[in-house]
Amino acid sequence: MNAAAPAIIAEGLTKRFQTFTAVDHLDLRIEKGEIAGFIGPNGAGKSTTIRMLCGLLRPSEGHALVAGFDVGQQPEAVREHIGYMSQKFSLYGDLTVRENLRFFGGIYRVARSDMEERTRFAITMAGLQGREDALVRTLAGGWKQRLALGCAILHRPPILFLDEPTSGVEPEARRRFWDLIHDLAAGGVTILVSTHYMDEAEYCNRIALIDRGRLVAMGTPGQLRSRHLGGDLFEISCTPLGAAGQALKDAPGVIDAAIFGDKLHVVLVPGGLDSTTLPGFLQDHGISVQAMRTVAPSLEDVFVQMVSGHHGEQGAP
Amino acid sequence: MNIRRIFALAYKETLQIWRDPRSLAIALLMPLMQMTLLGYGVSLDIKHVPVCVYDQENNQQTRGIIGDIVSSGWFSISRTLTRQVGIRHAMDRGDCIAAIVIPANFSRRLASTGSAPVQAILDATDVNTTNIAIGYLQGAIGEINAGIDAQWAAAHGIQPSQIGQVDLVQSTWFNETLDSRNFIIPGVVAVILALVGAQLTSLTIAREWERGTMEQLISTPVTALEVMLGKLIPYFVVGLVDAVFCLAAAAWWFKVPFRGSIMTLFVTTALFILVVLDIGYLISVRIRSQLGASQVALLITLLPTTLLSGYTFPIDQMPAPIRALTFIVYPRYYVTILRAIFLKGSGLADLWAPSLGLLIYAVIVIWLAARAFQKRLD
Ligand SMILES: Nc1ncnc2c1ncn2[C@@H]1O[C@H](COP(=O)(O)OP(=O)(O)OP(=O)(O)O)[C@@H](O)[C@H]1O
Ligand SMILES: [Mg+2]
Numbered sequence: 001m002n003a004a005a006p007a008i009i010a011e012g013l014t015k016r017f018q019t020f021t022a023v024d025h026l027d028l029r030i031e032k033g034e035i036a037g038f039i040g041p042n043g044a045g046k047s048t049t050i051r052m053l054c055g056l057l058r059p060s061e062g063h064a065l066v067a068g069f070d071v072g073q074q075p076e077a078v079r080e081h082i083g084y085m086s087q088k089f090s091l092y093g094d095l096t097v098r099e100n101l102r103f104f105g106g107i108y109r110v111a112r113s114d115m116e117e118r119t120r121f122a123i124t125m126a127g128l129q130g131r132e133d134a135l136v137r138t139l140a141g142g143w144k145q146r147l148a149l150g151c152a153i154l155h156r157p158p159i160l161f162l163d164e165p166t167s168g169v170e171p172e173a174r175r176r177f178w179d180l181i182h183d184l185a186a187g188g189v190t191i192l193v194s195t196h197y198m199d200e201a202e203y204c205n206r207i208a209l210i211d212r213g214r215l216v217a218m219g220t221p222g223q224l225r226s227r228h229l230g231g232d233l234f235e236i237s238c239t240p241l242g243a244a245g246q247a248l249k250d251a252p253g254v255i256d257a258a259i260f261g262d263k264l265h266v267v268l269v270p271g272g273l274d275s276t277t278l279p280g281f282l283q284d285h286g287i288s289v290q291a292m293r294t295v296a297p298s299l300e301d302v303f304v305q306m307v308s309g310h311h312g313e314q315g316a317p
Numbered sequence: 318m319n320i321r322r323i324f325a326l327a328y329k330e331t332l333q334i335w336r337d338p339r340s341l342a343i344a345l346l347m348p349l350m351q352m353t354l355l356g357y358g359v360s361l362d363i364k365h366v367p368v369c370v371y372d373q374e375n376n377q378q379t380r381g382i383i384g385d386i387v388s389s390g391w392f393s394i395s396r397t398l399t400r401q402v403g404i405r406h407a408m409d410r411g412d413c414i415a416a417i418v419i420p421a422n423f424s425r426r427l428a429s430t431g432s433a434p435v436q437a438i439l440d441a442t443d444v445n446t447t448n449i450a451i452g453y454l455q456g457a458i459g460e461i462n463a464g465i466d467a468q469w470a471a472a473h474g475i476q477p478s479q480i481g482q483v484d485l486v487q488s489t490w491f492n493e494t495l496d497s498r499n500f501i502i503p504g505v506v507a508v509i510l511a512l513v514g515a516q517l518t519s520l521t522i523a524r525e526w527e528r529g530t531m532e533q534l535i536s537t538p539v540t541a542l543e544v545m546l547g548k549l550i551p552y553f554v555v556g557l558v559d560a561v562f563c564l565a566a567a568a569w570w571f572k573v574p575f576r577g578s579i580m581t582l583f584v585t586t587a588l589f590i591l592v593v594l595d596i597g598y599l600i601s602v603r604i605r606s607q608l609g610a611s612q613v614a615l616l617i618t619l620l621p622t623t624l625l626s627g628y629t630f631p632i633d634q635m636p637a638p639i640r641a642l643t644f645i646v647y648p649r650y651y652v653t654i655l656r657a658i659f660l661k662g663s664g665l666a667d668l669w670a671p672s673l674g675l676l677i678y679a680v681i682v683i684w685l686a687a688r689a690f691q692k693r694l695d
Contacts (some may be wrong), residue, residue: 054536056694079538090533094336095329106325107537172663 005068007032007159007190008053012062015048015213022048024213025062030192030206032158035185037204038194039303045213046194047087050161053192056082067159083152087163087194091148093137097128100136100151108155122150125180149180153189158316162193166200178203198300209303216306224295224302231255231269233297237290238264238282247285265295318546322539326547330521334551341555344517348509352566355505359516366450367395367633369404369413373421382435385461386417391453404438411633414440415450441539442660443500446631462547488564502571503655504628507589511622511648512615513559514593515600517552519614522601541690545683551592556590567659576662584665585658588675589651592682593618596647599686621646628652650674 010028014021023045030036038046051057053066055075064071067081091100101119110118123132126146128139136144145165154161162181166174178200179316185191185205193204201207202221209216210225226232239242241259248257248264253272258265273281279289289317334341368386386392398404404416418436419573420426427433437454441447509558525531534544564582568575586658597614604610624630625639628646632640643649650671655662 024656051694056532056536056692058693058695076538079536079692082536084533085534086529086532088529088532092333092528092530093528094333099329100331103325103329104537105329106321107534107539109319109321286396 010064013064014061016060026215032190033188035191035205037207039201040210044210050163083157083160085148085152085162091136096133098132104151104154126150141169159190201299229267231267233295234266235295236264236292244287322543323547327550330548331551345420348513348563351509363391367413368392369396369407369416371398371418375424378424386457389457408440433492502573503659504652507648507651508622508628510594512618514556515597515614515618518594518597519600519610520607521548523607523610527607535692541687560586577658581665585654592679597683602689622680624649626652647678
């Protein structure tokens, strides 16, 4: 595997189930050591994409390389290099913590001399010291998920696929889980993690927003914010709001002006009005301006608008 | 193929079997219960029992008697012999299950003493057929006697009731007591092991699909053959314990005489267990739900096994197309093997044909199961 080559590349990756297209010509490029987030609503195609990248589903069209191996042609070589946590909890509930670790250690052929240390590491990581002999089905969600992560990384895979690892886990445990993901990435592991918690997007280096099988947007959280709005967002307190909105609609440099609660949200692009000239412009129209400040949109706002906008396009004849 | 992975799978599977004591108890006690339920067989009508004829006198009268026996419709002559030793050979080969011997002095004795013996030698391995054959022979001889009586009375001018007749002297080989249980019970053991064995493994893959653990397992570099071997090893032990229970019940509870060697019994039984477990495993791989797999396992083992394994319905009494069908009913090989080991004391050398049948079966099913196990979700 070339050191500079991306860990994961997908080109036109498509999965059809009979006539239904679950993943539609997806292009991805994920560099080594990145934490890439898959964000999207239910049924967007996140799991289907991850399963194709793990060699568990055959792509209907397109191809993907994971660790340099083609997922359709060389699934066994791919499996040697990945760790996978499926969306559904998949450890053996009728085995204890230690027995599950021993089982996956055997399956992955972890050297016996390393087993002791790695088992201890996984138990510590999951916070399960003292509960090594508890049956896994008796553990609470957060512990189960951390243990599943521990099992998936026993063989030190360079690439890790985590499918909604934090779903159904309480917020405190979710934060702990993301700390673990960051620790692993710091150690050089490439991680592709899916979630439908929008707030978790902030924890990723890069985000792929997926909706109805298509890649809607991909970039760093900062990039997505500004690319989506196409400019900078300002919040203006002024009266009367309605007249201000009307006045700004056709003003130069304004690409959007909308009433948001008792304030006005305006998106400005360079070349027209800016933060210094805008208050004067409004006052010329007989509007009194009390305050104006820049605001950062939350990623959640961005995604909600992108996804709903996308639906609008699709719905149009 | 990696021993470490097979061991990891076998260990995991063993723990899971052990942690589910109710299922384990059922797996171990069910066969014994079924043994007591199925321990008593049914008998059925048969036709065209293959017989060998050794007519030492071979004159018009003796040929007439043989013709009368055949025309009864119950028998068909498969061979006409000229030497006594031919009987043993013919029976060993399965050419006949009864031999009719007419002594050299038959006509003279009948004429002088008014009574002469016809000997019937019966292969009582298949006691059902044997019992029925004896009944038919007695019936046929009875009619011959009635005919002779009438002729004799007419010739001598005396009452038919005072005269002599043809006596049927029977001797049974291989199962001297003619106890039908000796014949049925080894068959019952084979049928039960076939049913229970397929049930044991039919759930093992389906359970992992239903619980979601299979998706994790197939994302690892484990191979289809490793999964199969790892999973079969613990069930093989359970299956052997079941076999020991059933065979011990056959020998001590049902008192079937055991004349063979333990070693032969072990080797052939292990082979049979391997086949039945792998059939269940193959079903489990193909059908990803536990309920479905268990029902299919029951369906495809129960009917063929009870109807076509020869455990109650003798295979050589079946019409030719059905008889051909029995070759794919794997329990028939073990039914044959068990009867031969128990009643005839046959060794592996005698049993090479049915053993080879099982071996071929094992290889094919293992190959099919390994191929059917796809490490894909679609
Ligand atoms: N085996 C299958 N056969 C038919 N349709 C399928 C199959 N697997 C998934 N789908 C469909 O494909 C679409 C995408 O499913 P997928 O599980 O990839 O979504 P997801 O983004 O992971 O959603 P979630 O957040 O609910 O996990 C869904 O509409 C789903 O119903
Ligand atoms: Mg999913």
